[in-house]
Amino acid sequence: MSNKEHLISQVPFPWQNAHWRRLDRLRLNNQLAHAYLIAGSAGLGLQLFAVKLAHLLLCVHPEAGRTCNECRQCRLIAKNQHPDLHRVRPEGTSRAVKVNQIREASEFLSMTSHAGGPKIVIIEQSHQMNPSAANALLKTLEEPNPDSYLLLVTESASAVMATIKSRCQRLQFETPRFEDSLEWLRKQLLDNEDEVKLLVAADNQPLTALELASSDAFEVRQSFIADLCGVLTGHCSIRQCATKAAKLGEHVSIGYLLNLSTLLVKSAITGASANNLEDSPVSRLIQALDQAGQNRKIQTEGLLSFYQSALAGRQQLAGSTNPNPQLIMESLLRQWARLPLGLRTRLGGGFGPDNKGESAQ
Numbered sequence: 001m002s003n004k005e006h007l008i009s010q011v012p013f014p015w016q017n018a019h020w021r022r023l024d025r026l027r028l029n030n031q032l033a034h035a036y037l038i039a040g041s042a043g044l045g046l047q048l049f050a051v052k053l054a055h056l057l058l059c060v061h062p063e064a065g066r067t068c069n070e071c072r073q074c075r076l077i078a079k080n081q082h083p084d085l086h087r088v089r090p091e092g093t094s095r096a097v098k099v100n101q102i103r104e105a106s107e108f109l110s111m112t113s114h115a116g117g118p119k120i121v122i123i124e125q126s127h128q129m130n131p132s133a134a135n136a137l138l139k140t141l142e143e144p145n146p147d148s149y150l151l152l153v154t155e156s157a158s159a160v161m162a163t164i165k166s167r168c169q170r171l172q173f174e175t176p177r178f179e180d181s182l183e184w185l186r187k188q189l190l191d192n193e194d195e196v197k198l199l200v201a202a203d204n205q206p207l208t209a210l211e212l213a214s215s216d217a218f219e220v221r222q223s224f225i226a227d228l229c230g231v232l233t234g235h236c237s238i239r240q241c242a243t244k245a246a247k248l249g250e251h252v253s254i255g256y257l258l259n260l261s262t263l264l265v266k267s268a269i270t271g272a273s274a275n276n277l278e279d280s281p282v283s284r285l286i287q288a289l290d291q292a293g294q295n296r297k298i299q300t301e302g303l304l305s306f307y308q309s310a311l312a313g314r315q316q317l318a319g320s321t322n323p324n325p326q327l328i329m330e331s332l333l334r335q336w337a338r339l340p341l342g343l344r345t346r347l348g349g350g351f352g353p354d355n356k357g358e359s360a361q
């Protein structure tokens with residue numbers, strides 16, 4: 001069994017159980033909605049959830065909420081060849097879901113089922129639909145074909161058009177408690193990986209942590225985050241940080257900026273120390289934020305306003321107007337460097353590489 005097969009065999013994950021059970025009850029009573037918006041942070045395995053749900057709907061002999069894994073439909077799904085399941089993913093450099101993809105999906109839904117069962121479309125990253133794609137989807141949502149299901153997956157429900165959201169049932173997935181994620185992760189990584197560190201780096205997103213464990217992304221990410229902390233304290237230049245962002249990909253990097261600012265907002269609001277964090281640039285930063293003597297309201301407002309800019313930056317990147325990722329990133333990093341956190345005057349070293357090059361401001 002490959003890693004991916006092993007992973008999907010575990011769906012629903014513990015943090016998905018409640019939604020799964022409810023959907024299974026609705027399925028048994030023929031009360032499922034025609035369209036679902038499956039929403040929650042990236043790293044909760046929501047795409048796997050959508051695929052497994054489609055699998056459950058297509059299986060001929062499901063039992064107690066589980067697919068039989070033996071019928072012809074199950075075998076076709078295992079081979080990724082089921083003719084009644086269609087998956088839509090963002091395409092090309094703009095990473096947008098485009099109108100022709102939605103038209104294709106709608107046409108697919110309107111055709112007769114091959115297996116005599118339901119027809120299912122999964123739209124991944126559905127917040128990346130450009131406006132014409134979203135408008136095309138509205139028509140399909142307004143005039144559903146019988147026995148057809150649309151599963152829209154998103155890590156950014158706020159970026160999905162309101163008219164689309166209002167026509168879907170929302171399944172909102174919450175991030176599990178740190179201890180629960182850790183317990184799950186420890187079962188996955190039997191070879192004594194440093195699970196706590198991975199989970200902290202993944203902002204408590206269990207599947208992101210698992211991914212970090214199996215790639216060198218962990219080191220690259222750690223070094224980028226150390227640089228981000230360094231930019232705030234004046235120990236790292238914007239140029240150095242922007243270079244690493246380009247290596248990671250600006251889209252991914254903005255995700256880290258969003259995570260880090262969320263973490264700092266929480267800490268600024270509650271004055272909380274870095275409980276779960278081991279000694280790392282982030283934990284030192286949170287401590288420093290707490291001791292900075294800066295007005296917490298000013299810190300929070302600055303961070304929230306930055307968060308909005310980062311969200312807008314990510315939208316811009318996903319847009320269809322050929323954005324320049326490097327420019328967007330640099331502009332965000334300049335704003336990041338100017339955040340009124342009161343960190344620059346107090347801090348000594350220890351925030352990543354002590355870069356004496358270009359000033360951060």
Ligand SMILES: [Zn+2]
Pocket residue numbers: 058059060061062067068069070071072073074
């Ligand atoms: Zn089956």
